[in-house]
Amino acid sequence: MSEKTYVGKSIPKLDAREKACGQAVYAADIQLPGMLYGKIVRCWDHAHAKVLKLDLSAAAKVPGVIKVLGPEDVTQKRYNTGVLDVMVPEEVGQLLGDIEDQRIFTDHVRHQGDAICGIIAESEEIAEIAAGKVKVLYEPLPVYLSAEESSRPDAFQFDERKPGNRAFQLPEQMFPGNAYGWGDVDVEMAKADLIVEETFYLPKVKQCQMEPHAYVAHYDQTGRLNCWTSTQMPKCVQPKLARLFEMPISRINLVSTTIGGGFGARLGMVFEPETCAMALAVPGRPVKVQSSREEDWVASESRHPGKYWVKLGVRKDGTPVAMDAHFTTNAGAYFTHASGVAFTAGSWMTGLYKFGSIRYKGDTYYTNQAPSGAFRGYGNPQTNFALEQIVDRACSELNIDPVEWRKKWHKGVGDDGWCMGVPYSSCALDECLERGAEAIGWEEKRARYASQSGTKRRGVGVGVMTHTSGAMPMLLEHTTCTVKMNEDTSVVITLSCSDLGQGAHTVLKQIAADTLCIPMDEIHIHVNMDSAGFDIGSHASRTTYVGGGAVIKACEDVKRQLIERASIRLGVPEQALEIKDQQVVSRNDPEKILSVKDICRSGVYNFTNPETGETNGVPGQIQGYASHFPAHNSPPFGACFSEVEIDIETGEVKVLELVIAHDIGRAINPMAVEGQLEGGAQQALGMVLTEETSYDKVGLCRNNGFTDYKMFGAADMPKFTTILVEQPDPVAPFGMKSVGEAGPVNPVGATANAISHALGITFTEAPITPERVLQALQDQKVA
Amino acid sequence: MSSRVLPQFDLLTPQSIPEAVAMLAQHQGQVSVLAGGTDMLVWNYIRKVKPAYLLRLSGLDDLDNVNYIPGEGLRIGAKAKVVQLLDNPDVAEKFPALFQAAETFATPQIRNMATVMGNVLRGSPAGDCSCAILALGGQVVLQGPEGERLVDIDDFWVAYGVTERKDDELAVELRIPEPTSTTRSAFIRMTRVHEDLAKLNVAVCLEINQNTCQQVRISMGCVGPILVRLKQTEKMLVGKQISDGLLQQLAASAQEEIAPIDDQRSTEEYRRQVAGVILKRVIEKAIGAH
């Protein structure tokens, strides 16, 4: 490709100023005439209970209350907040056992925070007062907080369709033996010289997106249900709402608002069903529903916690002959992503190393925790914790350098990818490992920290990963884009890709600007669900890769039309024309030239000369269009190096430095890529060191807020070095690969490995808190 | 249960201290004083309190200062913000424990809002400024209908969240005595992440002469319902040369003297395990051994 003006440049996010100045309009900022306020009344005192009696009479009498809605006052249809049903064929969904098991308001509370009724009032204050007057009689039911508990034969059954409370296991018809992988693991394992086996435990961590969930819905005079939402996937939520409320899709209009962070927290539906149900109850009047952070925490989805068993067999020389793995995850109270995460968690392992044989089993159980769902990385960070530590354990026992082992055994070009059947198109992991190792001073530090004394012990660790760019081939993968040329050559791009705050729209404009050779500030992105075509949403690390691909195609379509018209007007064959500096010019005759502006302008202002009957150009405003299905998923790889210092008298772990070398193919916006890696690392470090949503014995959440759920803040972050390894992917637009979901993955494994390098102890349970470290040190008599 | 909506209350804005005291007396027991609000507003949102009245201090003059008066000591007005401790060179030089507590305290945003007095009046065993002040010693000046009274910081906290202040009294000033040329002090806290309440905090103030400790006050937080002085441990130190051996003994004694519990921030066991370690470290920090 030729020299680019925008692609490859660190252009600041276009919405940064607006957001920093408080000008961005979030759903919570929306005020509409006649607007009412809805409150979702939740069960706060029980994690599992039957509602025996719900008395709304006192609440209904509070002055200013417009309506109270119990479970019977809204649709009786069930739903699943996840969106797999929209993105896989129905037969596949059935095979996977996906079910709809949620209700708008329930009389069977399955987790603390389950919604039991709704109140619509003139103000939020009034709704709140009325909520306090709702009288509920509960019959407590047994509470299960882990798969071990809920899978016991005598346990209460959550759903008759899911015996034993097993929400999901890999289906026998697709995966014989309820497992996937290759080779005969039992036979190969027997050939191993060394077998390392461990069970790891991963915590329930929360996305902690900045903006708590908020919506406005309005069932308007035309009979359309409008919903203002910061969803990550408007075009998938639309059909889901249509189905839930039994309305045609044409009568559901989603309005995307500014999104205050997604990270998976806005994947699929969240509180849209409750909000829309309230709006339908008061036709003509908009209803706003806002949640507090504490409410958002207990009622919306988090990362799947679980138990990750792995057993690795290796030869003396390190050859990984067999890998046996069984991940049992905790779905929480509803099905949501029970199949999706359990399925992909194994693929991040089958996709990473050339195991001689591998068998992965994944299953998911209901419990009375808040539902688990999508969170940046979709299973990958959890897998990384288990996989990278078990690999290091084997390396340590065989005295093999972990970097060398990974260089030798990682998958690469031509190998079967994370989703089997789609081979890797590129892989720059060797370069990532080499440059990362050099940047952190791997060899010297590994040697120096091998024998230490004193109260501070240091360690360095490595973790690698691969991920996907887009959902192909597992899910439907499709983005539609329209590029309209105005008469002055300014451009409006219409699509429904959301900008979660990662800078998607900035990057899409960069791509369009270079493809069309038009300055970025003359390009506008228009996100309007009525005008925009289909898109599966901003997730699966796809927006730049797939959305960008769609933008390129639509821009190419514009260029094709420009050339077609120039050809007519200049009388030069299309093949002889090219676009340069906003001119269409003949390669053979530089005199034959027509400006893009002329073509665009005369297409719009097309006059007919009354005397000659001739027009001043080819009529018609130019619009480019693409309905893009990417042919590949160009997976990125990455190597993270982490250096830690542990105070062995207190067990405190300080992360001193992270080096992340990421195989980005081509960085469209290097600063944005770095931002993704740094932000991802912040989430990874929290998961491995400090974050966990915890519950008391009866299943009530102990830390549904930032007082006692501790994320890494700016002051906790280590020194950070990002290395963008740019080896263009041969099949990707501009050679690019993804970064968004990769961010929180391998700092997990690298940091856990660094800790074990420092202390010689493997921590099987995250978060690795000072309390756990000190205990382990005392058990092993290091402290 | 928390809410997005503040409960209803009347906001009182007295223009003088006597007026404030009169209001406190008039609505005895129904008024909460609102200083920076970093605790008080949170408690309102989470419905930990539901006062009928909030009395704010913004109309009161002369309570904003942090003043060092040679020969007397440090005076901290009831409206002085935590950040003011950091801006005052006398605090850094003469009251290092308090300066260090302010340095680690919360985040810049909170430090700009939170008052030092609010930290003391909140009566939390985790209060960082409070921990430093207990080690430095001092008094809380309370203004009530009968006039002014001074309560020694040692007697000020009576139970978790409960202080000596009566409902009709307004706390107006904190006084911390003048250090001598041989006074040394320091503060350390342990947290889960930087922005957090302490899981354990400790402050020490010693009179040191030729490495011999003449007097000492040790305060520790998050090891009981209120901030405590470790008086047994202090006794072991007075009159002694500070040595590694002695520090080990002090550490062991500190572990005995405390009564921590399990909570969200840490465990009883861990707090006991590290109490001695951080005591040793804070003494070393105060005397500049490290």
Ligand SMILES: Cc1cc2nc3c(=O)[nH]c(=O)nc-3n(C[C@H](O)[C@H](O)[C@H](O)COP(=O)(O)OP(=O)(O)OC[C@H]3O[C@@H](n4cnc5c(N)ncnc54)[C@H](O)[C@@H]3O)c2cc1C
């Ligand atoms: C994000 C966050 C981080 C925090 N981090 C820390 C930390 O690191 N360390 C720490 O110690 N604390 C921390 N806190 C707690 C809080 O900031 C402190 O306790 C602060 O000093 C309280 O001061 P304030 O001015 O905000 O008091 P307010 O919240 O206004 O009041 C606190 C209490 O004192 C009473 N009160 C205040 N002034 C008077 C007066 N003049 N007379 C009588 N009663 C009075 C109030 O009635 C109330 O009971 C944090 C709080 C938040 C929200």
